[in-house]
Amino acid sequence: MSEAVIAFDAVSKVYRRGAERANLRAALPGRLGRRTPAEGFWALRDVSFQVAPGEIVGVIGPNGAGKSTTLKLAARVIAPTSGRVTTRGRVASLIELGVGFQPDLTGAENVRFSAAVLGMSRSEVARHYDAIVEFAGIESFMDTPVKRYSSGMMARLGFAIASHLDAEIILVDEVLSVGDAEFQRRGFERMRLLREQGATLLFVTHNLILVPEICQRVVRLEHGSVVDEGDPRLVVDRYLAGVGTSAARDQTPASERRHIRIRGVELAAPAIRSNGRLGLSLTVDVEDPLPDTRIVLVLQTANGFRAGGCDVDGSAEALSHPGTLRIEGDLPVVGAAPGSYRVLVTVVQQAGEAPLEVHQVGVQLEVISDDDRPQYGAVHLDGAWRISASAPSQDALS
Amino acid sequence: MSEAVDLASKDGAGAVRTAADGRWEHDRIGRRVRLALPLLAAWAKKEYNIRYRQSLLGIAWSVIQPLAILAIFGGIMAGVLHVSSDGKPYISFAWAGLVPWTFVSSVLLITVQSLIGAMPVAGKVYFPREIVPLAQVCAFAIDLLIGTSILIVIVLAQGLGLSVTIFALVPVDLMIIAWVAAFATFSATVAVFIRDLRFVVPLLMQLLFIGTPIMYSATLFPARFRWINDINPLAVAVTSTRRVAVLHAWPQWDLLLAQAAVAVAALWLAISYVRAVEPRLVDVA
Missing domain, CATH: 2.70.50.60 (abc- transporter (atp binding component) like domain)
Structure with a gap:
């Protein structure tokens, strides 16, 4: 029985427009406080999709399409205005790296706090602590307040925590887009590993190159609705073929x-x-x-x-x-x-x-290319090299 | 479905969570609190670690604050106005009132902003939202313990001695902790919707300081207004602390237990309230 691990069923999310005054009504518990805004902005409209156990599903679409709203709904940070969101299993929400990091606390203290916020138990933190530090590669900075870290170090530490979460459902928002190429590669490998361990990933990204490599299925959102869904390469191609069109049309x-x-x-x-x-x-x-x-x-x-x-x-x-x-x-x-x-x-x-x-x-x-030697950059350099060892020159010594 | 239910019994792993039509299925309060305890502990530790980071005097501030009040108000009250201290040395008498007062005011002044301040985290990860104010309560409970220890030192230093009644400080402090937890949870949550509360709470604290027999004796209250001290949890905590530590008498158990029972009920209500409005918190903040 492969029941969906994440299920969106006719989900809509409406936000109130404009700056809010004190919201007395919303402070009331129960039905009274739950009134739908009369005129609102529809971040999502009637969105339905499912994610099967062990599946990696990518969510793509232009800015404002509702990708982050989708993730927040799955993370149970916000509730749908109408429709139903169901998740089965422990959810790890990686909407941001280093969530809960406190500038004044040391790296070690932040690992313990952030991991707890992300749902790790104390024993899990104790078990993974050394691995997290090693993965981040900043052993000698663990007693330094993170406000003295470079942004790269912060990101590495945040990612190290994130990738040691032991959850059935992992929600990822653009996390891989920060950091250098080496960092992205490691993050990418980590996601593959998570998939092998049977985790289910819902993955929001703008990186369309990465999507077909990681995801088994892609959902494309536009203006809060699912406009395409299916094989990653096909959905991405159709998206790219349309990108110029819709964007240009909107602006012209x-x-x-x-x-x-x-x-x-x-x-x-x-x-x-x-x-x-x-x-x-x-x-x-x-x-x-x-x-x-x-x-x-x-x-x-x-x-x-x-x-x-x-x-x-x-x-x-x-x-x-x-x-x-x-x-x-x-x-x-x-x-x-x-x-x-x-x-x-x-x-x-x-x-x-x-x-x-x-x-x-x-x-x-x-x-x-059949040539599996690494290539850096866009120009293919196919070198023919000759290396010979020679004895140190007598002239140079004298 | 039965499989899902079995999985759900294992503390969050495999739990089925549903959100629909502006609300979500909740756990019962007991289970909710039990599942929240590990994060509450971690969060309280963080609050405690962060509070005096990079400050010169650190935790000593938890004593300096009430000491300053004692010096200024106590100087006026005892030195100039010669208020009654129920026939006991004024410093012991006043410190017994300042210990619960300092706890109540520091927690409530800080927690009213706490959930608003935690929105960057709350907007990305789900956790029971009452953890944020309750973590502050836990972190300040350590200050309460320090203040209470100093009370014992002062009482001994002023030659009043100790009696077995001192052990009644435990239920007294637990009562006031429960009340503060309830108020903190409620005010932190309402403040997200109605930000005015951030300005109302400091005002209320000033009134509470004046209206509670902290620096003066409860006997100053006219007899027909004494009932105010019975319904004011802080006044019950103050007079009880005085009785057990300074006067060597047992607290008024009926009053103390009634306050404790109402406090636990209020805390339960406050958590129920958070649970009910939780699906809207991030939208509003």
Whole structure:
């Protein structure tokens, strides 16, 4: 019987708008205090999803989509305005690293307090204490007040506590996005380990590269509703394909509505080999041509750097007539290091010096390599090295 | 479902928690308190550790505060106004009143802000919210113990001697702790909704200080107003402490037990109140 460990059943959450005056009514216990705000902001509207035991589910979506509200509801920090939230098992809420840290207390004191807040019993803290300190790697600072810590040390200590929690349900909010690459890698490994131990994770993130690697399923929220759900890679791709659209639409006044849209970007394969060829096809609708417009293709690394880019040859001329364009490209991607990238296709209008983004669509691309030597950065350096040992030079000695 | 219930009996592990339509299923008070005890202990320890961190005199402040009141008010009362101290040395007499008073005022003045101040944590992790004010009560109970020990020293130093009645300090202090726990829990929670309480509590404390026979004798009250001292838990604590430590008499047991019973009921009510409004606390704060 694999009953859902986290179940959201038609959950809505309404917040009152505006700054509150003293809320006399809410202070009353029972039905009286529970009145739904007449006019409120719907942080979540009719959200239903379930998480099975041992599953890792990611929640994605733009800012304000209701991701954090979802997590807080699961954490039992807030109650749904309507609908039902059910959790089965001990919940560890990692909505923030180092929750409850007191600047004046030492690292050791904070470990004991924060761990207790997160639900660890005293014996569990005693059992895990050494491991936590070792994991954080700051043994010599445990008697120092944490206000003297660097933010990195704080984050490491917070994460060390978090990852030693022994809970059936773990709620994670962007915790991995702080800290350096090494820290992220360790956090990532820890999450995999937790999954192997059978924990269930609900994981809110903006890091779309990480989502398919960690999660088994993804729920995508937008404006407080579930708009997509399922296989991580597919949901993320559909999200990225839509990101430019909805964001741009929201910000563009009706009078400046773009009349050139990228209907879709398809890659011949979601992954290519290092130094392989990237095949892609685009469909672009030109309803109303704009002057000085062209299509630009950019390869972006996981951390947002531009690894390369070029114009789509002939696109300026093609975009000057109404109609639907089918564009196929074949690009040798020379020298890209293995890793995750985004292919960004953008319709750009040159307005004087500044190129204006008319419409942008991004898709995920993996560059893979048989060469398992580590690669750092976006450029693939394939070194041929020759090392020889020679006796110390006589000249240098004399 | 039966499997879930079995799991739920193991202290939180496997517990099924449901929140629906603006409220959530709660544990019964007894179970709730039992599950909260480990965190309460850790939180109390934190409050105690943090209170005098980086202060020069540290825990000595818990004695300096009442000493200052004794010096100033006591000087005026005994030295200038020659108030009655029931025929006993004034310092012992007044200190017996200042020990419960210092406990009540320090806890209530601090706890009214405590839950508001804990919102950064409460907004991210669930725990029974009454833990926050109750941890302060526990942390200050140590100060109460220190003050009581000093009372015994003063009584001995003034040559009054001790009698077996001194053991009645235990139920007296437990009674006032229960009352303070109830008030602290209630005021800390209401203050989240109605912030005005932060300004009301200091005012009430001043009235309580004047209206309770702390620096003066209860006999100053006109006979027809004496009942006020019977319903005022602090007055009962003060007069009882005086009786058992200074006058070597047993407390008025009927009054003490009645106060203790009402205090426990009030604490139970206060925790029930927190439990009822808990689902809205973070939204409002």
